[in-house]
C-alpha cells in the first residue's frame with residue numbers, strides 16, 4: 001500500500017513539473033518571432049531513448065516531440081518518412097525521440113505508454129509510435145480529449161500481438177517509466193526546448209523543422 005502511494009506521489013510530482021514547464025513554454029513560444037538556427041552546448045545524450053537507424057552513425061538526429069501535438073503528427077507523417085528513407089535506412093544517421101510533454105496529462109499518459117512499450121517490447125516501439133500519431137484526430141482542436149487509457153491500450157494491443165493488457169496498464173505507473181519521463185523532462189529543460197517538434201541534428205537546432213531542404217543541408221554539413 002505504501003509503495004503504491006509513493007508511486008502515485010511520483011506521478012503527481014511529474015504532472016506538476018510538466019504542467020508548469022508547459023505553461024512556461026507556451027508563453028515563450030509567442031516570443032519566438034524569427035526562427036534562427038541555435039547551437040546547443042553538445043548533441044543531446046540519447047542513452048535510454050528509442051533509437052532508429054544506426055545508433056553509431058556520425059550524425060545524430062533528435063526529435064523533441066509530443067504525441068498530443070498536432071504539428072508533431074504532421075511532421076511524423078510528412079517529414080519523417082523522407083528522413084527514414086534517405087538517412088536512417090541508409091545508416092547515415094541515428095534518430096531518437098524524446099517525450100516533450102507540453103499538453104498536460106494527455107501528453108504524460110502518451111509518454112508513459114510509449115516508455116512502457118520501449119521497456120517491454122522495444123522491437124515494436126516505432127510501430128507503436130507511428131500508430132499513436134496516426135490515432136491523433138486530424139484537424140485536432142488542442143483541447144479535444146483523445147489520449148485516454150482505452151486509446152493507449154488499443155494502440156498497444158494493435159501493435160504488440162502478444163501484449164499482456166493488465167501488465168501494460170500496471171506498468172504505466174511503474175517507477176522506471178516515471179523515471180524515464182523525468183529524464184526526458186530534464187533534457188527539455190537542459191536544452192531549453194520551447195516548442196514541438198524541435199529537431200536537433202548533432203548540436204544544431206533546426207530553425208524550421210518542416211523545411212526538408214534545411215534539414216538536408218545541416219545533415220550534409222555535419223557529414224563533412
Ligand code: CA
Pocket residue numbers: 048049050097098099115180181184
Ligand atoms: Ca524517453
